[in-house]
Amino acid sequence: MGGKVTCTLGEVKNRADFIVYWGGNPAECHPRHFTKYALIPKGKFVPRGRKDRTMVLVDIRETKSARASDIFLQIKPGKDFEVLTILRALVKDQPVDRSQISETGLTIEQLQDMVERMKRAKFGVFFFGMGLSMTRGKHMNSAAILTLAAELNAYTKFVAMPMRGHGNVTGADVVMRWQTGYPFGINFSRGYPRFNPGEFTTIDLLVRGDADAALILGADPGATMPQPCIDHLARIPTIVLDPKVTHTSRLAKIHITTAVTGISAPGTAYRMDEVPLPLRPALQTSYPTDEQIIRRIYNAVASKPDWMIHNGKMTSAQI
Amino acid sequence: MRITGGKVYDPAHGLNGVVKDIFIKDGQVVDLPVDGRTIDARGMIIFPGGVDVHTHVAGGAVNFARAMTPEDHRRTTAFIRSQTTRSGIGGMTPTTFATGYLYAGMGWTTVNEAAVAPLSAKHTHDELRDIPIVDKSCCVLLANNEILLDLLQDGEYEQAQHLVAWYVWAAKAYGVKAVNPGGVAAWKWGKDTGQMTEPVVGYSKLTPAKIVSGLAQIIDKLGLPHPMHLHCNNLGAPGNLATTLETMRSLEGHRAHMAHLQYHAYGGNDWNSMRSEAPALAEYFNTHPNFTADAGAVLFGDTVTITADGPWQHLLYKLTGRKWGNIDVENETGCGIVPYTYRPNNLVNAVQWAVGLELLLLIDDPWRIYLTTDHPNGACFWRYPEIIKLLMCSDFRKECLSQLSTKALKRIHLAEINREYTLYEIAIIMSAGPARALGLPQKGQLGTGADADLVIYNEDDDVQQMFGHPRYVIKGGEVVIDEGEIRATPPGRGLLVKPSYDETIETFLRPKFEDYYTISFDNYPVEMERVEQPTFNNCIETP
Secondary structure (H helix, E strand, C coil): CCEEEEEEEHHHHHCCEEEEECCCHHHCCCCCCHHHHHHHCCCCHHHHHHHHCEEEEEECCCCCCHHHHEEEEECCCCCCCHHCCCHHHHHHHCCCCHHHHHHCCCHHHHHHHHHHHHCCCCEEEEEEEHHHHCCCCCCHHHHHHHHHHHHHCCEEEEEEECCCCCCHHHHHHHHHHHHHHHHHHHCCCCCEECCCCCCCHHHHHHHHHCCEEEECCCCCHHHHHHHHHHHHHHHHHEEEECCCHHHHHHHHCCCCCCCCCCCCEEEECCCCCCCCEEECCCCCCCCCCCHHHHHHHHHHCCCCEEEEEECCEECCCCC | EEECCEEEEEHHHCEEEEEEEEEEECCCCEECCCCCEEEECCEEEEECCEEEEEEECCCCCHHHHHHHHHHHHHHEEEEEECCCCCCCCCCCCCCHHHHHHHHHHCCCEEEEEEECCCCHHHHHHHHHHHCCCCCCEEEEEECCCHHHHHHEEEEEHHHHHHHHHHHHHHHHCCEEECCCCHHHHHCCCCCCCCCCCCCCCCCCCCCCHHHHHHHHHHHHHHCCCCEEEEEECCCCCCHHHHHHHHHHCCCCCCCCEEECCCCCEEEEECCCEEEEEEHHHHHHHHHCCCCEEECCCCCCCCEEEEECCCCHHHHHHHHCCCCEEEEEECCCCCEEEEEEEEEECCCCHHHHHHHHHHHHHHCCCCHEEEECEEEEECHHHHHHHHHHHHCCCCCHHHHHHHCCCHHHHHHCCCCHHHCCCCCHHHHHHHHHHHHHHHCCCCCCCCCCEEECEEEEEEEECHHHHHHHHHEEECCCCCEEEECCCCCCCCCEEEECCCCCCCCCCHHHHHHHHHHHHHHHHCCCCHHHHHHHEEECCCCCCCC
16 A cells, blocks of 8 residues: 545644544644644634544653544554554454554554544544654554555545645745655766665765765754764765754854745745745845855856766766 | 748648648747758657646646655666756655656656645645656646535526636636535545536535536636536546536536546446546537647556545545545645556556556547646656657557457457557647647647747657657757757746636635634745746737
8 A cells, every 4th residue: 555645734623523633643643733733723614623623642642632633542652554554454354463452552442432433533634743644653654544545445445644844845845856756865976866765865875974074944953853864964065045043053064054945035836735925025135045055156166167076086977 | 049940730821741841939930041050850850849738747746646655766767966957856756846757858848746735835836846858737626626516506697707716816827627526525524426427525506516517607708718628427447438428518608628538438347347438428529619628648557646535535545445645735635646556457447557548549620629637647658758659650550469368358449449549649748738628829829929849859660669769859949858858948937827816716715724724824925926927918818
């Protein structure tokens, strides 16, 4: 199985009567998600808003989001894949071993109740966070929840959506896909795009020390990446474009201060459901935009003759 | 520039292989000799540049398909960065830059992206801008728009007309596409439509037939240069000929372009008894000049299916067990994506392969049926030269028929058809005809004042080789392809139309946005800056 059965957030607002957040804490990480899209709004087919919706939170600990839920399912850490697979089996009335259920931290009654509610929903949705997609099992966990959503469509309408964040990460993903065919982890060293997560992804390149320079745009890896990555970024010429001082800008060789996109620079951001939104600046600034700087760097590089290393010497080359 | 000594096929002017010099100045064909480069085209064949009336090359759905098929990107043609080109990937869903190179490399210079959800039209235009060389138009999806459906149910046709015009302009589109009218709206509840005259799920009176005829009427009244671009209900289903004919009958007196007609011409009751009904459909079509159609032909091999027809894609996922992508778009439409392999030994696929060719061969007026594969649904657009060979060589068709099972041969009519397309007819179905259907007078012809988009082939008995490898391709008076090399990658134009509407429609719509959408009214329309070299076409008077 692969693919993704999803929708735009307006579909959730107007139709969803059964909402599951899995491995995420939207109350603190996506604070407008409940109120603008998923839980509170009155919708065309859920006219009473919150009262017409059931919300389930699946997580390993009781976060603030649990208070907003109708049902909180606390599972054991690292058992997301097992829970999802058991749910897939129960949806299809397949037998499940009791010992496997006890490993998950949930009871068969809780799981059966979940299955019945999912099937009974008119429009169900899974929102899954990094607690699912970045913990033990990683992309296998994402595949399991996406498969469960797809399979539930044999019974009712069901969709799934990752809870993406970090500024315009969805926009970067969308543009890379139309220009290269791939969303991230792309290597251009052979003159055409190649994709291999685990080999060409940023963390792997930095941990191995493969990168000999870094240009950081709209991100602060110095705050989030593993220590070996941070150490390597500090070793090589790292250039940071950011409106403010960040962990990464402190270890960079060069920090260029930029205008804040959406406040003093225009642009387009993609929402987590890939709906593009125009950004119109409210303020003026004397700082250049990211785009202006990248274009200037590009033009400066393009004006130099192409070169290659031949017999240990730099010589001009024809592309 | 002057192009001398070539055999010119310009069906719009009745030129059938006439040796004629062509003069180009400032991107247009001119009467009088001009200075500049001379291309010696003796022994060569000159066509107006190809026009693709129905393709899926940009926007949320195609980009979703790209994400879903990395395994195809890895095995397919890679485009390496050069001094004139940017890098990219070919294959089932080529990346944007590669799309421009592949179309132009084959001599196609205008493409119509057939399905744009207005909510993400900004995305579509941003992608179209990254497709170089070719000129681009797009059609906006409206036949499942809930605000519009409510108006149609209430019989508010005048208001509905203003709404349609507003959406076309807001999305910076060129035409209107109707996909499975009512069916995609029903899919929002996991359902589909049944009969043309049964109410759509969630509506008391509104039927698919009323949506289809209502939209056709509105589009004719607005005078959009391209008629309603219609993907009928019951796509792909055995026995769907009845639905297709019922739809066409409900459109008498209106113009309509029937998209990928191949998918709508089947008989039988189930997958096992499915058969070609191309002769019956062609017979009706031949006597009803209010219709144009594109073939949506199928070729055997791997591809990925992309359509706004969500319920059909759910069925295809269940049939194949392969990957399934689906996006429902609030208030407007949906889309589904399933990778697919057409196999000659599969009965259904064999029927589909034959139906596409049968329609192209049995519809007697080439001005009304156009060469498409509904890229990438039936096959990828870069395989068009294979279809041209199938149309021009009945011996080659017979050779291909020998791959099919005896059971399949009983379900199709291709073996009995001996017609062979001429070069003149190919020039019509690949260029002159679709340009006329799109209402683009400057395209698909080489008369004075036409856009200087043309393709020059080395005459070759192997037509697949000839059409796959033009000697020169000229776009807007500039040589872009020279013996397989990409010489220049000028930006293409965005083709637009601005139908008139009563501005008070905005007063009606603005408060609705709060309920139907999650983005604000003011953020919704596509800004003009997103369209590259906007070029306007006029609305027309319709009878």
